[in-house]
Amino acid sequence: MKNTNTFFEKVFEIVKKIPYGRVTSYGAIAxxxxxxxxxxxxxxxxxxxxxxKKNVPAHRVVNRNGMLTGKHHFGGPDVMQQLLESEGITIVDEKIVDFNKYFWNPLKEITEV
DNA sequence: TTGCTGACCGACG
DNA sequence: CCGTCGGCCAGCA
Incomplete structure (x- = not known):
């Protein structure tokens, strides 16, 4: 059914697997x-x-620096930050505090295909 | 159909 | 330290 041939769908699968209160980076997914x-x-x-129409928590995906680079694409410059703060993540200067602590590594969590 | 661009990352000068 | 470029795939004019 889900012919996840396109890596886009793969990305969606991974992003949707990100647990609550966790974040990941583009590089990690890539x-x-x-x-x-x-x-x-x-x-x-x-x-x-x-x-x-897919519900992809793209707000949990940030760049390598833990910076909310794509926040402008959520329909508002503060939407992404609000969502992350709502999950218990602190954002300072558009950057995630203790990013390493909240970082969710797909390579480590999804060891199997 | 061809060509450009895009929410990045890493390397080079 | 900072600016620039290459790389990969898919969508859009």
Missing amino acids: EYLGIRSSARMVGWAMNISHSS
């Missing part, structure tokens, strides 16, 4: 898919994710 060089494709996947 690396999990085996396309570390194509981390920007992951960001593009997020772009269509908000356009799509």
